[in-house]
Amino acid sequence: MSQFAYFPHTEEDVRAMLERIGVKDTDALYADVPEQFFRKHTCALGEALSEQEVREWFERLASMNPKLTVFAGAGAYDHYTPSVIPYITSRSEFLTAYTPYQCEISQGTLRYIFEYQSMICALTGLDVSNASLYDGATAAAEAMKMCVASVRKRSRVLLSEGLLPQVLDVVETYARFHGVEIGRVPVMDGRTCPGCLRAALASGDVAGVILPQINRYGLVEDHEGYAEMIHGAGALMVQYCDPSALAVLRTPAEWGADIAVGDGQSLGIPLCYGGPYLGFMAVKKEYMRKMPGRIVGQTLDKQGRRAYVLTLQAREQHIKREKATSNICSNESLMALWVTVYLSLMGPEGLKEVNRLSYDGAHYLKEQLLLSGKFEDPFPGKAFLKEFVLKPKEAPARLQERLQKAGFFAALCTEEGYVSFCVTEKRSREEVDALVQCVKEG
């Protein structure tokens, strides 16, 4: 028996344990496995590598990825991660803990989730937040199911076509299997078309409407009057938001939304090829008991000390089983800690400044790109924050490739033939000018 670093068992330990159990070898502990399934396949995986070899293997693969300066958003944003965060999130008391079922030895986890919930409520203006969902797209899917579960006898949900493509795809996948009918509301003149929305609501069977606060073109949508229209039709209003932008934008509560969802990635979570991120959800108090996922509440222990517990669990899958409307169990707890530490460091001023830098950089870039004469502006004069789209005069894919050769990455809106640019506080004036130069030279 060869020793391995993660297994403490010595030959002597194994012998002693087998003796106590009263069997001759470990295979005897598999005696109930039908013979035809046990040790029948010769595993074709490689032999064990040393830690150094593993590190080198990944370094080799990592070096195959082109190193690009990110000018893309499209739902994943290259904001700066303060150094403090990974130090806190890699504390193994946080990192290697399970879900806080034993609350007496999980006050650290429970307390940061409570703080996280408070911060999400501060950003959205809504009353109650859960402990996190998987990502923004699945959070929107959960909101879709929540609308149907909250409004009796209605099973249709409207989605704005301004939502990010990945959000539409995921919500529609969930809806297809969950028996929810989806209607689409087009974007006209840079926002979810109010007239089309009114017409779609007239059918009287709509349980909810999901609208982007910032749409797939980067435009900040004006939802004035939408809440009245949606509530008037007996449906719930869901806004899909960028939580970083909520530091400056009118809140979902101020727009009259019942539910806010989105992706927490913009709050300092590294891009990491798409995950782990986190989905957030906040709701008005009256929908609290329909909300999916875990919720942490404050209470007192026997000595009267403040203590935190998982609460309102009657909503959850392990209690409701086949009557559940959500099956979420593990969520993205450590990423909720990530976001909580980020927001603690940034505070209201820091987050506002991040938005200011991104805003000024993005507006400068757009102006310079238009001055190059290589683009048309599909949405002139429309309000945007850090992200915008332009229609290039050359083929979008060709432009993207050209940019990549020069070390830049911009995203494409394939359906519309647009190129999408995003500027965060991480992009310097030099980088922006170099991008513009590269565009001009093509």
Place this chain on the structure above:
Amino acid sequence: MKYYDKLIFECSKPGRVGYTLPANAFPKAEGLPQGLCRRQAPALPEVSEPEVVRHYTLLSQMNFGVDSGFYPLGSCTMKYNPKINEEVAAMPAFAGLHPLQSAPGAEKVLEEMDKALAEITGLSRFTFAPCAGAHGELTGLMLMRQYHLNRGDNARTKVIVPDSAHGTNPASAAVAGLEVVEVKSLSNGRVDVEALKGLLDEHVAGMMMTNPNTLGLFETQIEEIAALVHGVGGLMYYDGANMNPLMGLVRPGDMGFDIMHLNLHKTFSTPHGGGGPGSGPVGVAAPLVPCLDQIRVSAWHGNFGVILRAYAYILMLGREHLAKVGEYAVLSANYIKECLKDVYKLPIEGVCKHEFVFDGLVNDGAHDEVPGATTLDVAKRLLDFGFHAPTIYFPLLFHQALMIEPTETESKETIDAFIAVMRRIAEEAAEDPTLLQEAPHTTPVSRPDETTAARSPILTFQDA
């Protein structure tokens, strides 16, 4: 562990900052229209960097992880989380990748991981989109339905789930639009095959099973069960939460399973992070591969950072040590069971796999005037001795279930210490049950008032 009372909001003082940002090198653009802007700044804390670090460090000290001590939490596979995994996931050339950009290195990792998981499970192809185990279940059931729909077989609306299944199984089925039909377990803890036969018809989309089941018992009739379900045109779904004892020894694909998920945060050593991020890749047999492109269950490529960690684990162990994982996990579980079964009720005799279930104390005081100690009390008392509690009151087959899973990464010394404490608690329960009923005594807080928490919820700092 030391009690620390503050919330980050209570460390806040107007004017303090915890960030640095570059000077604005861009011309100041005209602002957004007022109507699109929020009226008041969000009520976030204002704290300096050293205070943030100290606050969260103090919070962490009220927490218990695998690195803090033994975590015999049944069905959760709380094994050691190797540190090289964390370093790999933090490599800037992975952590800085935008999900839409071309990334041959990242694609290669996914490709290699796909091959490795196919080899380990006997299935053909994996999708990495699911972000957790329950998400994997939901994805797998969507694929199950998609498969039938693609064949024009529209009447398959039912899924069979054993009464011992993980709570997420029936919930995932409901979310996927399937009707759950429960099949009972026999007194030996295995699926009642005769009862199953009575449930099978052309409306069955498939059956969900975990094998070994949640009692830690191998479903010995698996071959017959799979044949029966396949016989009526159904598919077999394998809940991979209990894959740890089988790795490198037994393959779900060989047992007749068509679809499965794995919990990379259990079997493949990635940290649980206090409740995620996990990763629940779903594997399918060859006939279902085309269905993978017909659904989208998360925004991008799933939790890529978790997949990096899990692949580092596979490379570290290699085929030789992967096949040892289960052996050691099963050895430790059986050893604990044998050492404690005289003082804790073992409802079903025989070898277990990676975990097993006691039904409370032998001396449970059921016939005494003073109420005896329950499973909850045993669990809370364990915390006083520096151990995490086992999973309690699950599976639902027993009233006082206490589900113990030691994993392969605990030493005999740790396990012996746990056994000694469990025996001591059994003695305490007989002599002075109130000692258990009032436990824990040494943790940062004692048992909280959960009833008030649910009745008058305080869910944000503002409410408080």
